[in-house]
Amino acid sequence: MEDITVLLDKIPIRHNLASHIMLLGIVQGLFLVLVIFLRTKRNSAIRLFGWALLVQCLVFIDIYLCYTGLMKKVLFLNDSTEVFVLLIAPTLYFFLYSLLKREPFTLKKHWYHFVLPVAYGLSQINYSLSPIEVKLNAYIGAYHRDLGFVDVPNSVNYSYHIIKDQFRWILLFGFAFYLILSARLVVSTWRTKEMSAKNIKVDKYTFSRNTVFFFLALLLFIFLIFINYDDDRGDHYIGIFGTMTIFATSFFILSESRFFEKTWIADKYETLSSNSLEFGAVEDFLNQGAYYCHQDISLKDLAENLNTNTNTVSKLINSKTGMNFNDFINQKRIQLAKIRLLNEEFANYTVEAIGQTVGFRSKSAFYSAFKKHVGSSPSSFMKQNKG
DSSP states (O other), X not given: OBOHHHHHHHSOOOOOHHHHXXXXXXXXXXXXXXXXXXXXXXXXXXXXXXXHHHHHHHHHHHHHHHHHTGGGGGGGGTTTTHHHHHHHHHHHHHHHXXXXXXXXXXXXXXXXXXXXXXXXXXXXXXXXXXXXXHHHHHHHHHHOGGGOOBOOOTTOOOTTHHHHTTHHHHHHHHHHHHHHHHHHHHHHHHHHTOOOOTTOSSOHHHHHHHHHHHHHHHHHHHHHHHHHOSXXXXXXXXXXXXXXXXXXXXXXXXXXXXGGSGGGSOOTTSOOOTTSSOHHHHHHHXXXXXXXXXXXXXXXXXXXXXXXXXXXXXXXXXXXXXXXXXXXXXXXXXXXXXXXXXOGXXXXXOHHHHHHHTTOSSHHHHHHHHHHHHSSOHHHHHHHHHO
């Protein structure tokens, strides 16, 4: 057995094209994560994409450290990202679910997706608490078996290996499972033909479909690496594959940026292209799931969901309806409120409660909008039409 200091000195440090590609991809990915977190709201689907990207970057950092030999400088981190590896597939699925279903992801509702990563993490507590000699031997066994090993205290409990030895199969199972769930999401979206506005270069369906293709390609790539390497020496190929997809994602985000649109430099009242956004796309989005009933809806949110800017949406609504954004939304809310005020299913609701169901925060706001668009109060409307 080797002395720990001598063995650490024998571990080579290598920097080559593969390590440079991984490092650049990691830096680019972390920068994108920072931008996403600073520019998006907490419950946004894009925020979930940021979390998925962060998880991948953490895993690629571990691969980079192991491949270059720099892991010997931070041995306590060896194999510390295995839980994050198991989170790659779920976090990508959470993003697609929130994007296509337009339903927020909540830990309370979707907690069961974390059972496998958490259970695996708990099974590896003994390894996490093991002395540095154990982690050094684990790293040497995976990357530099020819260097020898160091002595380990007799008190070390190796029971964690029962699960750790099955990690590769657990990972492949997780990827396959979430690949199936993601594919079902995309297929269901295609069947309902829930597409984005025509002016968008890459709509949500296309982006989601491409994400599923990435899922499949990554699963097959990992499987090929696993059957060709019985240790971790092939992981850098996975790291290169992953970081290259980060570059591709960066290209997509930049190509969709408003920076490249003429409207980015247009004045507020400058004439916008008449075909930049179809009014039907605005109507369809608002009507799907009665989006206009959300109390926190805003012109900015609507523009972001249509992947355009507020000036374009505002001008389009005004030119087609003669109303501003707030009046346009309130008109749609009042039309629905009129139906519910006369519907027996809402007979037990107060007038104020019905106003809240269609998106009004207060009784006064509901009454004011109703009077403006109908010409009478909700109570008078009910008396005139129920009698």
